[in-house]
Amino acid sequence: MLGVFLIIYYYNKFTEKQLQEIYGHIKSADYTYIAISLFIAMTGYLSRAWRWRYTLRHIGYEAPFITSLFAIGTSYLLNLTIPRSGEVSRAIVLKKYSGVPFDKGFGTIISERIIDLILMVICVSGAMILQFETLKDYISEEIPLKLLLFYGIIAGILFISAVLFFIYSKLPIVQKIKIKVSGLIEGTLSVFKMPNKWPFILHSIYIWVSYVAMFYITIYALPETAQMSFEAVSTAFVIGSLVIAFSNGGFGTYPFAISAILQLYNIPEASGTAFGWIVWASQIAFIFLLGGLSFLLLPLTHKKK
DSSP: OHHHHHHHHHHTTSOHHHHHHHHHHHHHOOTHHHHHHHHHHHHHHHHHHHHHHHHHHHTTOOOOHHHHHHHHHHHHHHHTTSTTHHHHHHHHHHHHHHOOOHHHHHHHHHHHHHHHHHHHHHHHHHHHHHTHHHHHHHHHHHSOHHHHHHHHHHHHHHHHHHHHHHHHOOOHHHHHHHHHHHHHHHHHHHHHHSTTHHHHHHHHHHHHHHHHHHHHHGGGGSTTTTTOOHHHHHHHHHHHHHHHHTTTTTTTTHHHHHHHHHHTTTOOHHHHHHHHHHHHHHHHHHHHHHHHHHHHHHHHHTTTO
């Protein structure tokens, strides 16, 4: 619902002429490059499904590739409704169709997210360092640093308090949670102990390479963005990734965040907004397609379950 209000808010700032220009860009885009981008996205999903099997195998469980793929497809779809609910659904699907205990399966998912977070931090840090001068003014205008610092301190205090309570509490419910957490820890640490850690890491790197590649290829869909430098593309990719990570799939915010960044590189606002919509809408449509098929095919391919 918030995303709908944000879309209305941003579009009320455009004139009728600008809206017609945005629509014209979207209508005249070369969607061949979008199809190539989605093909690259599919290879990333396949790589993610195959990577998951390494951590599961290390803790003594085996899941068919198709089960892993459909579980991931379903999780991406659910993440568009309730943020981070997809991770829970992946573990539930794995428990139902492959008999992997929820806590251990969820632990392997956490280990994946830790690696993904590290790679995202590397990407963000690299873009920030290389494009610091360009981003400095934008960040200072868009992010209230004092407010961010205040919330960071409050969050830190609450986090430390929660950790201390969890460690020293003798409440029965806390003891039960500790047992579950031990299973999560086993799954999380599995990535650092398994014999196939290097294939796992290479798959992790490829997944992020596929993210960058599928974003980069879409710049050729519009003449106005086709001449963008790699620096501009990498900065827009990083900002877009952060928007998706910290919002409900970027709904209502992604196109306008991309447009704001591209304006720093002299891309007209209408062209940047159209580009943001093309990238976001194509990826969302792909998630709905993959997620919908996964949701429907899971019970059909596991009739015995």
